[in-house]
Amino acid sequence: MTASSNSTxxxxxxxxxxxxxxxxxxxxxxLANIARRESDIHAFNLVTAxxxxxxxxAVDADVAAxxxxxxxxxxxxxxxxxxxxxxxxxxxxxxxxxxWKPPYDATVVTRLAAAGAVFVxxxxxxxxxxxxxxxxxxxxxxxxxxxxxxxxxxSSGGSAxxxxxxxxxxxxxxxxxxxxxxxxxLCGVVGVKPTYGTVSRYGLVAFASSLDQIGPFTTDVRDSxxxxxxxxxxxxxxxxxxxxxxxxxxSSLEQDVKGLRIGRITDLPGGxxxxxxxxxxxxxxxLAAAGAxxxxxxxxxxxxxxTAYYLIAPAxxxxxxxxxxxxxxxxxxxASDTNAMYGATRAAGFGDEVKRxxxxxxxxxxxxYYDAYYGKALKVRRLISDxxxxxxxxxDVLLTPTSPIVAFPVGAKVDxxxxxxxxxxxxxxxxxxxHPAMSVPFGAGADDLPVGVQVLAxxxxxxxxxxxxxxxxxxxxxxxx
Amino acid sequence: MTSEKFMxxxxxxxxxxEVHVELATATKLFSASANRFGDDPNTHIDPVTLGxxxxxxxxxxxxxxxxxxxxxxxxxxxxxxxxxxxxxxxxDMPKAYQISQYDQPLNIDxxxxxxxxKRIGVERAHLEEDTGKSTHIGGTGGRIHGSDYSxxxxxxxxxxxxxxVGRPDISSPDEARQYVTELRQILVAVGAxxxxxxxxxxxxxxxxxxxxxxxxxxxxxxxxxVNSVRSLGRAIEYEARRQIxxxxxGERVRQETRHWDENDGRTHTLRTKEDADDYRYFLEPDLVPxxxxxxxxxxxxxxxxxxxxxxxxxxxAATGAPADGEAIMVVVERGQDDYVLAVATHGADVxxxxxxxxxxxxxxxxSPVVPAADLAGMIVLETSGKLTSTQAKQxxxxxxxxxxxxxxxxxxxxxxEAMDTSALESMVDEVIATQADAWAKxxxxxxxxxGALVGAIMKxxxxxxxxxxxxxxxxxxxxx
Numbered sequence: 001m002t003a004s005s006n007s008t009x010x011x012x013x014x015x016x017x018x019x020x021x022x023x024x025x026x027x028x029x030x031l032a033n034i035a036r037r038e039s040d041i042h043a044f045n046l047v048t049a050x051x052x053x054x055x056x057x058a059v060d061a062d063v064a065a066x067x068x069x070x071x072x073x074x075x076x077x078x079x080x081x082x083x084x085x086x087x088x089x090x091x092x093x094x095x096x097x098x099x100w101k102p103p104y105d106a107t108v109v110t111r112l113a114a115a116g117a118v119f120v121x122x123x124x125x126x127x128x129x130x131x132x133x134x135x136x137x138x139x140x141x142x143x144x145x146x147x148x149x150x151x152x153x154x155s156s157g158g159s160a161x162x163x164x165x166x167x168x169x170x171x172x173x174x175x176x177x178x179x180x181x182x183x184x185x186l187c188g189v190v191g192v193k194p195t196y197g198t199v200s201r202y203g204l205v206a207f208a209s210s211l212d213q214i215g216p217f218t219t220d221v222r223d224s225x226x227x228x229x230x231x232x233x234x235x236x237x238x239x240x241x242x243x244x245x246x247x248x249x250x251s252s253l254e255q256d257v258k259g260l261r262i263g264r265i266t267d268l269p270g271g272x273x274x275x276x277x278x279x280x281x282x283x284x285x286x287l288a289a290a291g292a293x294x295x296x297x298x299x300x301x302x303x304x305x306x307t308a309y310y311l312i313a314p315a316x317x318x319x320x321x322x323x324x325x326x327x328x329x330x331x332x333x334x335a336s337d338t339n340a341m342y343g344a345t346r347a348a349g350f351g352d353e354v355k356r357x358x359x360x361x362x363x364x365x366x367x368x369y370y371d372a373y374y375g376k377a378l379k380v381r382r383l384i385s386d387x388x389x390x391x392x393x394x395x396d397v398l399l400t401p402t403s404p405i406v407a408f409p410v411g412a413k414v415d416x417x418x419x420x421x422x423x424x425x426x427x428x429x430x431x432x433x434x435h436p437a438m439s440v441p442f443g444a445g446a447d448d449l450p451v452g453v454q455v456l457a458x459x460x461x462x463x464x465x466x467x468x469x470x471x472x473x474x475x476x477x478x479x480x481x
Numbered sequence: 482m483t484s485e486k487f488m489x490x491x492x493x494x495x496x497x498x499e500v501h502v503e504l505a506t507a508t509k510l511f512s513a514s515a516n517r518f519g520d521d522p523n524t525h526i527d528p529v530t531l532g533x534x535x536x537x538x539x540x541x542x543x544x545x546x547x548x549x550x551x552x553x554x555x556x557x558x559x560x561x562x563x564x565x566x567x568x569x570x571x572x573d574m575p576k577a578y579q580i581s582q583y584d585q586p587l588n589i590d591x592x593x594x595x596x597x598x599k600r601i602g603v604e605r606a607h608l609e610e611d612t613g614k615s616t617h618i619g620g621t622g623g624r625i626h627g628s629d630y631s632x633x634x635x636x637x638x639x640x641x642x643x644x645x646v647g648r649p650d651i652s653s654p655d656e657a658r659q660y661v662t663e664l665r666q667i668l669v670a671v672g673a674x675x676x677x678x679x680x681x682x683x684x685x686x687x688x689x690x691x692x693x694x695x696x697x698x699x700x701x702x703x704x705x706x707v708n709s710v711r712s713l714g715r716a717i718e719y720e721a722r723r724q725i726x727x728x729x730x731g732e733r734v735r736q737e738t739r740h741w742d743e744n745d746g747r748t749h750t751l752r753t754k755e756d757a758d759d760y761r762y763f764l765e766p767d768l769v770p771x772x773x774x775x776x777x778x779x780x781x782x783x784x785x786x787x788x789x790x791x792x793x794x795x796x797x798a799a800t801g802a803p804a805d806g807e808a809i810m811v812v813v814e815r816g817q818d819d820y821v822l823a824v825a826t827h828g829a830d831v832x833x834x835x836x837x838x839x840x841x842x843x844x845x846x847x848s849p850v851v852p853a854a855d856l857a858g859m860i861v862l863e864t865s866g867k868l869t870s871t872q873a874k875q876x877x878x879x880x881x882x883x884x885x886x887x888x889x890x891x892x893x894x895x896x897x898e899a900m901d902t903s904a905l906e907s908m909v910d911e912v913i914a915t916q917a918d919a920w921a922k923x924x925x926x927x928x929x930x931x932g933a934l935v936g937a938i939m940k941x942x943x944x945x946x947x948x949x950x951x952x953x954x955x956x957x958x959x960x961x
Binding site: 082083084090092097100102103104106201202203204205206208209210236237238239240315316318319322323325327328329337338339342362365366367370374 | 528531532533534535536537538539540566568570572575576577578625626631633759761762763766767768769
């Protein structure tokens with residue numbers, strides 16, 4: 001391990017701002033890590049070393065000139081390759097967008113850059129964020145830094161692996177049904193999906209617009225709080241952005257959990273690894289030992305979440321991805337007429353999973369089927385929200401495993417989409433409700449692979465969620481590498 | 482305007498119009514690009530307009546306000562509403578869906594009153610975005626099918642539209658023309674749009690069906706590509722006759738969308754119901770529901786200007802001319818009614834002002850350059866008998882051509898010597914004396930004899946006497 005080991009974003013920024021470390025030195029350490037291990041991990045679609053060095057130099061110049069570069073001064077950050085970066089290819093790990101360079105930056109990119117962050121590259125993902133293993137990428141699999149025969153999870157597998165492998169001090173992912181939290185759990189890092197509307201989606205290439213939300217991957221809970229404070233806050237360019245100031249989270253990290261009510265879902269769907277279930281029990285015990293109260297709650301509609309999700313998300317995706325038609329940008333396969341060109345382009349440009357979901361979503365919205373599928377899924381979505389509302393009358397936060405299983409071998413589930421979809425059974429309901437949730441590393445499971453515990457909170461309950469997450473971090477057993 | 486039912490053979494027409502109108506906003510419906518017609522292609526574009534990955538729509542508040550003005554002017558209820566996606570592929574539609582309103586439109590349940598008083602229902606008037614504009618090169622007829630290549634201008638993409646869906650209450654081509662003409666005036670009056678059919682800022686589709694009186698509604702066809710008020714009437718009449726001919730020959734009318742061809746004066750099948758798109762409408766997740774607060778609605782309602790119907794009624798009350806008569810219809814459509822009333826404030830007869838403005842101000846537009854006082858001066862000379870009606874027209878032509886002028890001076894320059902009343906009276910007395918025969922006959926009630934007397938007076942005055950004044954003098958002398 002290099003000198004950057006155990007460096008957090010907060011410590012890097014503090015050192016750079018104080019002039020104790022140079023941003024250009026920090027970025028070289030991370031670029032060295034990338035040079036050493038990226039060929040085994042494949043976290044990135046693109047490493048932007050030149051840009052990173054230039055940004056780091058600019059940060060150092062600010063410090064030298066007495067200007068504060070901001071709360072992320074010199075922090076190397078990796079961006080999921082579905083966030084628009086001006087002049088830098090943004091592919092969504094899809095052939096259909098190969099070579100496309102956005103003419104604008106996503107709002108999160110602008111905000112991180114303004115806070116002094118240094119972008120090291122664009123990370124791999126399941127094509128258009130559809131998947132739970134980053135095996136659906138058109139540009140190859142991302143491997144788990146803890147065991148390179150296993151997946152990193154997905155869809156933000158590249159961003160999770162980049163932080164776990166110390167290719168970046170932090171990274172951004174997007175979470176539509178668990179795409180931040182599940183890979184965070186599988187890679188042993190912290191991953192947060194904030195309340196829907198907390199972080200601007202402007203410049204995030206849409207998968208399912210009513211579910212998508214950007215969030216951070218970090219090595220510890222404080223760094224996630226730090227990044228969210230920088231990224232959150234109203235954005236007039238996103239109509240679904242909540243009109244409120246940025247979140248204030250770091251102050252809550254020091255608060256203990258005495259008196260907090262931690263909800264245990266009694267009708268939680270089963271089928272998790274026994275080690276995963278054991279870690280969850282230990283997590284409850286740890287919180288109880290720290291002064292929290294454990295309460296039982298029921299979420300009877302939760303078991304329908306997966307089904308509702310696989311109607312709503314594909315329905316929105318079928319519309320969101322219709323624009324990739326070969327007319328204006330990205331891939332075009334020429335053909336005899338316009339309709340044939342659309343068909344040929346989309347046939348060549350999209351992978352199987354994307355096509356599967358476009359077909360599913362198109363069907364669910366079609367005349368004569370809407371009520372039975374999409375319409376019914378919307379009702380389930382409301383029921384799940386109602387269930388959560390009842391649960392949060394009794395509990396301040398809920399605790400579940402993040403993923404029912406630890407990182408699985410590459411290829412184990414690629415031919416069984418339903419088994420792959422089950423990876424997100426615990427994460428999907430919060431997306432349907434628009435609530436925040438985060439995964440915190442909590443010990444190890446089979447083969448000494450990381451296990452994550454998920455903390456769920458009601459809308460804008462981030463401060464309490466982080467308070468509990470910080471306690472879990474302090475109480476976590478050793479064992480995960 | 483006839484109260485008699487319009488029929489073709491034994492069939493009555495059932496017509497409903499869908500009018501799309503581009504709003505006169507500064508920027509587009511969901512982005513900050515300029516909303517401007519006629520500039521170089523693809524100069525008013527941005528990530529949102531082009532539907533680039535990651536771009537998101539933000540609703541333009543000015544567009545909402547203009548749409549509300551339209552709804553309120555059409556007597557609609559403004560209600561909380563939502564946006565939906567209408568999904569279909571077309572090269573000039575960048576996102577492959579149009580953001581429109583579906584089951585919860587902004588404006589519902591209004592009406593438009595035709596000048597004759599008939600009310601045409603307005604089902605809804607909703608907001609949506611326009612598409613880009615395709616130009617198909619090669620092939621025939623400017624259609625995409627068979628063309629060599631197509632050029633797309635996205636300047637129009639995302640321009641705010643209001644679609645005004647009328648109920649099928651229209652029963653003749655003339656009513657359809659009246660509806661569109663009246664609607665156009667309302668849209669211009671409230672400042673919502675320039676509503677120019679020839680520039681495409683107002684577009685009209687007609688749903689046409691026919692039936693025998695009392696029979697259930699017939700199968701309708703939707704007629705597109707109607708580019709003028711005149712074409713609208715022609716297209717509806719052609720389509721009605723086509724449908725009647727089908728029915729009379731024992732065939733059935735197929736529900737379809739038809740294209741009006743201005744050149745051959747016919748409608749042609751564009752697409753049948755079977756190959757209509759399934760638009761897969763669903764709630765637009767990138768936007769939030771829109772619920773205009775009542776204070777906003779009332780502010781917009783209170784700020785509505787006088788509508789054409791009110792303007793016609795006002796001018797009718799002032800002049801005594803019928804509100805749906807030609808003079809008032811024409812003058813209000815030109816926006817010259819305020820001017821007519823302004824002329825009256827300078828002491829001129831308002832009915833004469835209406836006639837002169839209608840006849841002589843066709844090129845003057847809504848803000849005539851002729852000062853109201855100048856026209857008033859001319860009218861005062863005319864009505865006081867100092868100018869004959871023939872001379873008045875000549876003086877007016879001069880004033881209009883020069884953008885104003887002193888009527889008395891122009892009349893003097895033209896040698897139109899004003900005859901004062903005493904001079905005219907002595908001339909009349911003279912003629913009565915010399916034409917004693919005619920005068921006697923006239924006094925005996927032979928009205929024809931007046932012609933000889935007037936003629937003699939006009940001759941004696943070398944045409945300077947005003948015929949009306951002469952007649953009035955003769956009458957008063959006979960009666961005294």
